Amino acid sequence: MNRLETVFADTRAHNRAALIPYITAGDPSPLLTVPLMHTLVDAGADVIELGVPFSDPMADGPVIQRATERALTYNVTMRNVLEMVMDFRRQNQHTPVVLMGYANPIEAMGIEQFAREAASAGVDGVLTVDYPAEEAQPITDALAEVGLANIFLVSPTTPYAREQAMLKQASGFIYYVSLRGVTGAALSDLDEVRAKVEELKSQSSLPVGVGFGIRDAETAQKMSAFADAVVIGSALISTIEAVADQGEAAVLAAAYGLLSPIRAVLQR
Amino acid sequence: MDYTQYPDARGHFGPYGGIFAPETLMQPLAELTEAYAKYRVDPAFLAEFEADLQHYVGRPTPLYHAQRLSAHLGGAQIHFKREDLNHTGAHKINNTIGQAMLAKRMGKTRIIAETGAGQHGVATATVAARMGLECVVYMGAEDVARQAPNVARMKMLGATVVAVESGTKTLKDALNEAMRDWVTNVDNTYYIIGTVAGPHPYPMLVRDFQSVIGRETKQQSLTQLGRLPDAVIACVGGGSNAMGLFYDFLNDDGVAIYGVEAGGDGIDTGRHAAPLCAGRPGVLHGNRTYLMQDDNGQIIGTHSISAGLDYPGVGPELSFLKDTGRANFVAITDDEAMEGFRLMTRMEGIIPALETSHAIAYATKLAPELSKHQHIVVNLSGRGDKDMNTIARIEGWTL
Numbered sequence: 001m002n003r004l005e006t007v008f009a010d011t012r013a014h015n016r017a018a019l020i021p022y023i024t025a026g027d028p029s030p031l032l033t034v035p036l037m038h039t040l041v042d043a044g045a046d047v048i049e050l051g052v053p054f055s056d057p058m059a060d061g062p063v064i065q066r067a068t069e070r071a072l073t074y075n076v077t078m079r080n081v082l083e084m085v086m087d088f089r090r091q092n093q094h095t096p097v098v099l100m101g102y103a104n105p106i107e108a109m110g111i112e113q114f115a116r117e118a119a120s121a122g123v124d125g126v127l128t129v130d131y132p133a134e135e136a137q138p139i140t141d142a143l144a145e146v147g148l149a150n151i152f153l154v155s156p157t158t159p160y161a162r163e164q165a166m167l168k169q170a171s172g173f174i175y176y177v178s179l180r181g182v183t184g185a186a187l188s189d190l191d192e193v194r195a196k197v198e199e200l201k202s203q204s205s206l207p208v209g210v211g212f213g214i215r216d217a218e219t220a221q222k223m224s225a226f227a228d229a230v231v232i233g234s235a236l237i238s239t240i241e242a243v244a245d246q247g248e249a250a251v252l253a254a255a256y257g258l259l260s261p262i263r264a265v266l267q268r
Numbered sequence: 269m270d271y272t273q274y275p276d277a278r279g280h281f282g283p284y285g286g287i288f289a290p291e292t293l294m295q296p297l298a299e300l301t302e303a304y305a306k307y308r309v310d311p312a313f314l315a316e317f318e319a320d321l322q323h324y325v326g327r328p329t330p331l332y333h334a335q336r337l338s339a340h341l342g343g344a345q346i347h348f349k350r351e352d353l354n355h356t357g358a359h360k361i362n363n364t365i366g367q368a369m370l371a372k373r374m375g376k377t378r379i380i381a382e383t384g385a386g387q388h389g390v391a392t393a394t395v396a397a398r399m400g401l402e403c404v405v406y407m408g409a410e411d412v413a414r415q416a417p418n419v420a421r422m423k424m425l426g427a428t429v430v431a432v433e434s435g436t437k438t439l440k441d442a443l444n445e446a447m448r449d450w451v452t453n454v455d456n457t458y459y460i461i462g463t464v465a466g467p468h469p470y471p472m473l474v475r476d477f478q479s480v481i482g483r484e485t486k487q488q489s490l491t492q493l494g495r496l497p498d499a500v501i502a503c504v505g506g507g508s509n510a511m512g513l514f515y516d517f518l519n520d521d522g523v524a525i526y527g528v529e530a531g532g533d534g535i536d537t538g539r540h541a542a543p544l545c546a547g548r549p550g551v552l553h554g555n556r557t558y559l560m561q562d563d564n565g566q567i568i569g570t571h572s573i574s575a576g577l578d579y580p581g582v583g584p585e586l587s588f589l590k591d592t593g594r595a596n597f598v599a600i601t602d603d604e605a606m607e608g609f610r611l612m613t614r615m616e617g618i619i620p621a622l623e624t625s626h627a628i629a630y631a632t633k634l635a636p637e638l639s640k641h642q643h644i645v646v647n648l649s650g651r652g653d654k655d656m657n658t659i660a661r662i663e664g665w666t667l
Contacts, residue, residue: 055435055566056552058444059290059451065434077564103288103551108565130288130551134278155292157454162294180292181452 003096003124004149004172007046008207008228017224017266019044020209021259022100022233024051024064025081026071028244032251034087036240039252041095044263049127049231052081052101059129061184063234066241078105078114082121089122096124098151098172103130106139115142125149125172133166140169153177154200156192163203173207173229174200183212184234194226201228221265232262271518271594274585279468279555282591284584289467289554292451301469303374308476313369320365321480324398325355327362329481331488331645337615337632344498344638346631348648349485349513352620358650359481359509360391364460366477368395371458378402378457382446384411384439384505385576385623386418387650388462393427403427406445408438411575418654436569439505439579443553463506464583467554471583478512485645486516493643499524499634502647503627504544504597505576507583509649518594527586528630530572531599541570543582544590544597557584573602573658574622576650600626606662608632609652621650622658 001009011018021040025033037048053071057064085097099118106114106128118126125148131139133152140150149172154163157180167174178193193210200208210223211231220230239258243250274281287297307313321327329350338346351359364381371379379396382405383389389405396403405422409431412419422429435441443466450459464471464478482500489497500517502510504527517523532540540546543558550559552567560568560580572578589595600608605622608629612620620628624647631646638644652659660667 055568056440056444058447058553059292061448062434069434072566075564077566079564104559104561104567105565107550107556108561108563129290130554132287132289132291132294134294135286135288153291155290155294157292157295159295177292180454182448 002147003094004047007096008173011046011228015268017227018046018209018229019259019263019266020047020049020229020231021045021236022049022051022231023236023240024053024067024071025084026053026074026076027067027237028070028240028251030074030076030080032248033084035248035252036255037088038091039255040259041092043256043259045095045259047096047098047229049098049100050081050085052078052099052105054102054105057102059182061182061234063184063237067237078109082117082123085121085123097122098125098127099123100127101129103128111139111142115146115148119146119148123148125151127151127153127175129153133162133169136169151175156180156196163200167204170206173209174204175231176200176208176210177212178210179213181212190222193223197226217262217265220262224266225268230266232259269592274588275468275472279472281585281588284549284557284587285468285471285555287467287554288551288556290451292454293467296454297467297469299374300370303370304469304473307370307373317366317369321362325361325365326353327480328484329353331485331492334616337611338635340615341632341635343635343640344642344644345640346635347497347643347645349481349645351481351509351647351649352618352651356387356391356394357653358387358391358621359478359512360388360462361394362480362512363462363474363477363508364388364391364395367458367460367473368399368401371401371460372399374458376456376458378453379460380404380406380446380449380457381460381462382406382439382442383462384408384442384578385574385621386411386415386422386654387576389427389429390418390421390425392460392462393422393425396427397425404430404449406430406432406442406449408436408442409433410437411439414658415575415654416657438570439575440567463508464511464585465506465553465555465557465581471555471585474508475511475515475585478508479515481509481512481647482514482516485513489643489645496520496523497645498638498642499526499644501526501528501627501631501634501644503528503577503623503649504582504586505530505541505579505623506581507586509647511583511585513647514595525589525595526630526634527595527597528626529597529599530574530577530626531601531604532571534601535599539571540599541572541578541580542599543580544586545599549587552581555584557581557587558590573605574626576621576623577626598630600629604629609659618648619652620648621652622655624649
């Protein structure tokens with residue numbers, strides 16, 4: 001079993017949802033990213049989603065846009081992000097790391113080259129916002145070649161036929177976008193989310209994670225009743241942003257403080 | 269090679285184009301593709317479009333022989349396709365009329381758009397007002413400042429203008445923000461993209477609505493010149509006025525095609541907006557195309573005197589025409605564009621937009637290389653009233 005399979009086997013065995021925090025690599029500064037990743041694990045993260053900064057994050061709301069802009073003031077590149085993962089792996093060989101970002105930094109490196117370098121850095125999966133199934137076959141093949149998962153977003157507007165096309169290429173887990181909107185928007189209808197997650201689970205053996213709009217333990221707990229994983233992104237970035245000028249210890253403590261109560265309620 | 273067979277069913281122009289969009293937009297894009305496939309061959313739709321172009325926009329626009337300018341340059345005869353005479357003062361309205369008709373038939377009640385120079389924003393606000401649809405226009409904060417007259421026009425027409433403060437505060441950021449709005453409000457909102465870029469089917473449908481420019485030009489050339497022109501020239505930002513003029517000539521091998529990009533301070537300075545002349549292919553705003561980007565795939569800031577050309581990407585069909593060699597792409601600097609602007613204004617009594625001035629400036633270079641029996645058609649894509657503040661500043665006048 002690879003690291004992602006191991007994690008989901010474990011959380012299933014313990015009857016709980018996995019916790020997947022998202023941070024943007026290089027935010028609030030490149031030196032803090034690896035310490036933050038270790039802190040997220042200490043707070044109960046099962047998988048880490050690491051955002052690759054891109055100049056034009058068209059699917060992200062203001063919170064992650066600002067994180068991206070902070071990271072880009074340090075000119076954080078795809079290779080820098082892979083170095084951070086390599087650094088993280090020196091102490092942690094068990095927590096899966098999934099890169100989340102946009103196509104162009106991958107295109108600039110070359111899809112095959114990127115897949116090889118990501119694998120050797122210790123990345124476990126890749127989620128690319130603007131490679132929908134119709135355009136994803138090249139990266140799906142390149143990632144499969146090196147044993148990495150290609151993780152797809154499914155949205156409330158995704159019809160059944162598209163789900164089928166996506167599931168042919170998807171691996172690792174499926175990321176269900178729980179709302180119409182950008183990252184960090186407000187969540188509306190829990191029943192709609194549940195219905196769609198259950199539909200996805202009936203079609204695939206892959207775990208289904210839910211993200212976009214999960215801000216607190218209460219929402220996370222509701223989601224965990226039916227989702228295999230909950231993703232916490234903008235809420236975590238906001239928490240980090242609020243104390244970013246107070247130094248490393250404050251940033252790490254704030255991230256820990258947000259996540260650990262959420263982790264505690266994911267037990268079903 | 270038959271250029272009219274592009275794009276393929278998945279929106280590809282050779283290696284360019286496609287649908288590189290967030291998942292939430294895939295279904296709305298599929299619905300748009302389906303609706304357009306239906307209405308592009310629907311006689312009632314086409315008749316309404318034709319009637320609006322004639323009675324509301326004022327088409328056909330003239331093909332005007334600039335005799336004084338041609339004589340001054342001493343070479344080929346220069347003709348201007350007068351898109352500046354369209355209602356709202358630019359070619360942009362051809363497309364917004366067509367897309368608003370699609371929006372209405374698709375049952376959408378809210379229109380959004382991005383705009384650079386403000387011409388597309390004005391053209392969108394205009395059709396939204398006429399159809400009684402809510403309209404929100406996203407515009408980079410820097411462009412809001414330098415295109416104040418167009419901002420005022422949009423507000424008068426009842427549109428909400430949102431100044432976008434993220435990124436470089438220009439057209440690309442306005443496009444990002446419009447995409448975010450669409451992702452959030454897909455159920456009731458139609459996004460009228462103003463250029464031949466974005467995810468499929470936009471590059472195709474915007475081209476189709478704009479291709480009336482080239483069809484008229486071809487007919488007028490045959491009538492007025494007795495033959496096709498030797499060359500056609502258009503400025504290229506996203507590329508809608510260019511594809512509009514070029515499309516009907518793509519299979520006419522005898523007609524040379526020139527796309528003129530914004531050279532800014534000069535290509536060698538790096539401060540420009542010329543992805544076809546000096547960029548590399550990549551993925552941005554839903555399609556694969558030539559982009560201004562650094563070695564790490566970050567999109568880099570562009571520079572142009574003209575807000576409408578200040579964009580780091582370009583329509584995918586133009587990228588395809590570059591690679592196949594069917595079209596030539598050149599760059600004109602800010603200073604050269606200003607020279608073209610002054611010459612046009614004083615020799616022909618026509619005040620062109622700064623975007624258009626790039627195409628005019630290139631015509632003044634090309635014409636002397638050709639004989640006076642040859643003919644060049646330049647797309648006079650828009651009028652220059654909106655640029656009054658920029659021109660006054662450059663010329664040192666107080667308005």
